[in-house]
Amino acid sequence: MFTNAFLHLEIAEFLETQINNGTYKAEEKLPSENDLCKAFNTNHHIVRQAISRLANCGLITSRQGKGSYVNARLDTIPYPLSSRTSFTENLKKIGLAPDGKLLHWINREPTAQEARQLKLMADENVYELQIIRFVDQTPASFTITLIAEKNVPGFPNYLPEFHSLYQLLDKYYHIRPNRKQSIIQAVLPQARDAELLDIPESMPIMQIESVTEFPHGWPFEYQISRIRSDLYQYVIHF
Amino acid sequence: MFTNAFLHLEIAEFLETQINNGTYKAEEKLPSENDLCKAFNTNHHIVRQAISRLANCGLITSRQGKGSYVNARLDTIPYPLSSRTSFTENLKKIGLAPDGKLLHWINREPTAQEARQLKLMADENVYELQIIRFVDQTPASFTITLIAEKNVPGFPNYLPEFHSLYQLLDKYYHIRPNRKQSIIQAVLPQARDAELLDIPESMPIMQIESVTEFPHGWPFEYQISRIRSDLYQYVIHF
């Protein structure tokens, strides 16, 4: 067997093997950090590096005062990306219960970069919406979306009933935006992202920056979404 | 100013601000870990957590015996994803010098899952190619690709001259595969990926699993590629 150059990686690899071959099954508790210290004849700090790695990979979740538990690996949920993609529709289609919560909104001036994306004049304001989305109560993504004020008159009146952005847009404005371009990257969460998404500081997430447009081709929305990659994967059909 | 709950994140945030506002410019050296220990009145270990976070985010690179240096943030390179996507073509088009190196290849039986992806009978073998790709000498991605033996007769004869898979396929078989489906996730590198790509163990990368097919629609290739996300971003046009 391949043994790793570093003790902490060796421990991580060992535990990972045990999880994959079923020695520790889903929802089961791993040995405590103290026990692992004794087993590998090392200390707290090194064992925690190993544990952290597994947590960052999404294999386990540590709970203070309780222990580290193997995650139920209900295979990551496929999230199809296409010109017509709506978070709510996508997930309802496969029998899940999506929900969106509007954390915060403001009306403000766009930055130069934002104005360019939305093809706005400098004096045209935008609504910034900060949205956190859940699937079956579990946080799934955190999104900041920008929409030109002129395109959604009376928007603040409708925001109190926010659950799904695209349902709101359809209901009050009969707008069904099309995704025009998306840019995808793997990143680490900001402190706030990690808190909102309830993940460790070093668990990789996907960042997707998109522009949607009206059917006639004018830009409608500019958004940056950060989505948990331990739960979701983007699927693209060509 | 917002101060973080954790000292190591506070230090990371502080340094990040200094980098972003130009106090430390590209290629410049950060203060040594010892200096940072004194400055923040803490110890090696905590300072290293902060430094590691910046390294994992791709902002800096630490070199043993020398110091930690701010990375030149030549904006991440856009990598367009479409049905006709070739690493070599994509990058030559924007004036870069891509190269591929065949690390290893074997002829073997496919797993059940692989056979299903390629629509193979159980007794039909595949070539597995392990490819590392570079842009301007910098490692960019590590790919494992599977191609049915029957589709590329005499393949081993041509592998010694490997530089670009798609050029080889075009030259000897007149095959130009089309990308049919891709699945994208943010993951942490395996120990081997990190070594090959020359990145830290905890820097997030993108994993893309794709099936390509012949023009007439039969599957040709099944590949899993792990690409540095600090250097590249996927761009999709709909």
Next chain:
DNA sequence: AAGTGGTCTAGACCACGTG
């Protein structure tokens, strides 16, 4: 030889959950 980052040891103290 001196300075730098990299791994590991040993232990303090806190916060949380359970009995």
Next chain:
DNA sequence: ACGTGGTCTAGACCACTTG
């Protein structure tokens, strides 16, 4: 009260780079 994970302190020892 005790065991658990979470943060931090203090310092040893190594590998690498530069003078």
